[in-house]
Amino acid sequence: MERPILTIKQAAKLLQVDPNTIYRWARGGKFPASKIGKEWRVLRSDVIKFVESKKAQTQFLTKSQEAELITALVGRREIPLKLEYLGEGADRYVAISAPEVAGGSEVEIIYQYKERLSDFLKNRRFNLLDIGCGDGKKAAFFISNITKQVSSYSGLDISPRMLDLAGQTMQIAHPELAYEQFIDDFEHGSISNTTYYLNRRYQHNNLILFLGNTIGNLSDAHRVLINLRDGMSSQDLLFVGMAFYNPKNIPIASYNEKAIDLLWTVPEKIGIGRQDAKIYWTYNAALRQLECQLEFIKNWGKIFGGNPIRFGKGQKIRLAISRRFTKDDTFELFARAGFKIEIFVHDKDNALVLCRPHAWEKRI
Ligand SMILES: C[S@@+](CC[C@H](N)C(=O)[O-])C[C@H]1O[C@@H](n2cnc3c(N)ncnc32)[C@H](O)[C@@H]1O
Numbered sequence: 001m002e003r004p005i006l007t008i009k010q011a012a013k014l015l016q017v018d019p020n021t022i023y024r025w026a027r028g029g030k031f032p033a034s035k036i037g038k039e040w041r042v043l044r045s046d047v048i049k050f051v052e053s054k055k056a057q058t059q060f061l062t063k064s065q066e067a068e069l070i071t072a073l074v075g076r077r078e079i080p081l082k083l084e085y086l087g088e089g090a091d092r093y094v095a096i097s098a099p100e101v102a103g104g105s106e107v108e109i110i111y112q113y114k115e116r117l118s119d120f121l122k123n124r125r126f127n128l129l130d131i132g133c134g135d136g137k138k139a140a141f142f143i144s145n146i147t148k149q150v151s152s153y154s155g156l157d158i159s160p161r162m163l164d165l166a167g168q169t170m171q172i173a174h175p176e177l178a179y180e181q182f183i184d185d186f187e188h189g190s191i192s193n194t195t196y197y198l199n200r201r202y203q204h205n206n207l208i209l210f211l212g213n214t215i216g217n218l219s220d221a222h223r224v225l226i227n228l229r230d231g232m233s234s235q236d237l238l239f240v241g242m243a244f245y246n247p248k249n250i251p252i253a254s255y256n257e258k259a260i261d262l263l264w265t266v267p268e269k270i271g272i273g274r275q276d277a278k279i280y281w282t283y284n285a286a287l288r289q290l291e292c293q294l295e296f297i298k299n300w301g302k303i304f305g306g307n308p309i310r311f312g313k314g315q316k317i318r319l320a321i322s323r324r325f326t327k328d329d330t331f332e333l334f335a336r337a338g339f340k341i342e343i344f345v346h347d348k349d350n351a352l353v354l355c356r357p358h359a360w361e362k363r364i
Pocket of ligand 1: 082135159214
């Protein structure tokens with residue numbers, strides 16, 4: 001039988017590392033060993049958990065996400081925002097998704113136009129596909145208030161943790177619905193594999209939700225709309241929540257107060273500490289977008305993914321944008337991507353678009 005309690009030498013043998021390294025880690029509190037009198041002892045189960053926790057740290061990104069990160073970071077001094085939602089970033093986002101930060105007041109505008117939206121959707125059944133689902137709470141609200149005629153709920157997100165959270169939300173709010181999850185990156189191409197599968201599996205048209213001003217965080221919203229359009233038939237619908245341009249409400253202060261922690265997720269994973277840099281939001285009036293930067297306050301260098309990465313004091317990395325849309329921007333964006341807008345409504349700070357793809361003859 002395997003011994004449940006090990007000496008440091010036995011733990012080192014199990015881990016195939018030098019015992020002196022384990023002694024050093026144990027003395028520095030970095031290894032789960034306890035001192036019993038003068039001797040160190042380790043639980044075998046703690047050694048296994050220790051290896052698993054290291055695996056979680058190094059597997060924060062897939063190989064292709066690591067390549068995308070290094071290319072963006074070294075090539076154009078950017079960290080793609082989507083990577084910030086991985087791992088604990090998901091919980092950090094959920095913790096700050098207060099109305100003025102995450103577009104939570106979308107819920108208010110959805111509620112305000114409840115009758116009109118419900119009326120448009122009545123007498124049809126849909127497979128609901130929530131793109132960039134987050135914790136799924138807005139979708140749950142949408143199902144409860146706008147259309148109960150949903151055959152299934154599917155979350156599509158880059159973040160496995162977000163998909164877990166959305167699953168938990170639906171389990172509580174709508175346990176009767178079939179739940180499916182898709183780990184995917186909608187910036188990488190058409191989502192037709194998913195939409196085609198849902199269509200065949202549930203035998204209804206797809207209603208795609210794209211909420212939380214996720215569209216305003218994209219460096220190329222047109223490209224993503226094309227990706228969505230290429231996965232839709234002309235009977236499918238797309239429902240998008242956007243931040244509406246309100247010159248009297250540019251929430252820099254609240255972003256600087258609340259939406260910073262999330263953006264430390266990737267920098268910290270690659271070894272940029274809070275003592276090395278500061279992160280802050282500014283407003284770019286010409287482009288009508290809030291922009292977030294990380295600025296080094298000292299020279300910094302590390303090896304990441306086998307690559308030496310260096311930045312000098314004062315150099316900046318772009319972490320995020322959050323665009324505000326006018327009515328004209330919105331109509332131009334959707335028309336150019338080949339969508340026909342069925343419903344466009346807005347209040348002071350948010351806009352909603354319900355649209356469907358145009359047949360190719362009608363595209364401009
Ligand atoms: C701003 S949050 C919105 C969450 C939710 N829809 C809401 O309104 O509360 C953006 C969500 O999209 C996901 N996301 C961002 N970029 C993505 C990408 N390229 N592919 C897939 N998911 C992405 C994030 O993980 C996150 O869950």
